[in-house]
Amino acid sequence: MLAGGSGTRLRPITHTSAKQLVPVANKPVLFYGLEAIAEAGITDVGLVVGDTHAEIEAAVGDGSAFGLRVTYLRQEAPLGLAHGVLIARDYLGDEDFVMYLGDNFVVGGITALVDRFARERPAAQIMLTKVADPSQFGVAELDAEGRVIGLEEKPVHPKSDLALVGVYLFGPAVHEAVARLKPSRRGELEITDAIQELIEDGLRVDSSQISGYWKDTGNVTDMLEVNRLVLESVEPRVHGSVDEASELVGRVVVEAGAVVERSRLVGPAIIGAGARILDSYVGPFTSIGAACVVTGSEIEYSIVLPRASIAGVGRIESSLIGHDVEVTPSPNTPRAHRLILGDHSKVQIG
Incomplete structure (x- = not known):
């Protein structure tokens, strides 16, 4: 499992947090992947990590919480997906x-x-999904029988609209293919090039189109969409404190130790453990992290990471707010804005 990327599209959040640990529905994205691996009957995981290894290791531990045995494999620099396979060779x-x-x-x-791969034994098996802009992905070309006959990474002129999903299954032949690779124009060892090597060696590469839902949670828009999707399936439960002056509408989760007073919560939404929602409105598709405080504010279709504070803000929508952030209204006078922003931030001022 690869968790070594730097997450440039999620900056400034990923200046201080591993992108794989940014939560949807108050659970890190990485955890959903680990659970899917365990459900498939896999017990041993090599987790390729980079600069954020300490944070990831602290969150995942030895893997026993997921029913897994985790070994950490250090990638000194993000040199491509096939490079992750290379360092995991031993x-x-x-x-x-x-x-x-x-x-x-x-x-x-x-x-x-996984069951299909074990049954049919190709050299590689990939998952594909149709996308609107295939030039942003690895793209597969299939023959009339659905076999993979060609792959290209982020092509200028895509030969199909079928993009590779970030799950691949390999037999040991891929190691020889990876060993022959040269860095691409991006300076990386591309996994698409390794699979293309298998095809050129005459080996069988199978594919299947994903029947469910897939997202690469590499940017804020995708994070919010996945958060929405996961919240659609939550069951309402209240383990915290909700006073009589508050109203809960629809599927709302209030975790243990959370306090809701004089507020209106419209689900699907989740309020994390120890959070406080006072004199506020929390709208659909919102995840409020543990120990957050929201007072005198409105927020909807957003993700708020643990320990953030939002006070006296009219309305927030479609936002990703990081750990320990403080959001407050600006003074009415003078008519100027004081901004302290991380690299690659985007700000809209009315």
Whole structure:
């Protein structure tokens, strides 16, 4: 499992947090992948980590919480997906393996995919999905029988609209293919090039189109969409404190230790453990992290990470708010804005 990327599209959040640990419905994206791997009957995971290794290791531990045995494999620099396979060579030996990108979200799991690979024994098996802009992805070309005959990474002129989903299954032949690779124009060892090597060697590469839902949670828009999707399936429960002056509408989760007073919560939404919602409105598709405080404010279709504070703000929508952030209204006078922003931030001022 690869969890070594730097998450440039999620900056400034990922300046201080591993992108794989940014939560949807108050649970890190990486955890959904680990659960899917365990559900498929896999017990041993080599987790490729980079600069954020300490944070990821602290969150995942030895893997026992997921029913897994986790071994950490350090990638000194993000040199491509195939480079992750290269550094895992000794760990993998000659075993078949699943490569799962830690920031991908696949609804329905991978059990059927793993079972099919074990039954049919191709050299590689990939998952595909139709996308509107295939030039942003690895793209597969299929023959009339649905076999993979060509792959290209982020092509200028895509030959199909079928993009590779971040889950791959390989037999040991892929190691020889990876060993022959040269860096691409991006300076990386591309997994698409390794699979293309298998095809050119005359080996069988199978594919299947994903029947459920898939997202690469690499940007804020996708994070919010996955958060929406997961919240659609939550069951309402109240383990915290909700006073009589508050109203809960629809599927709302209030975790243990959370306090809701004089507020209106419209689900699906989740309020994390120890959070406080006072004199506020929390709208649909919102995840409020543990120990957050929201007072005198409105927020909807957003993700708020633990320990953030939002006070006296008229309305917030479609936002991702990081750990320990403080959001407050600006003074009415003078008519100027004081901004302290991280690299690559985007700000709209009315």
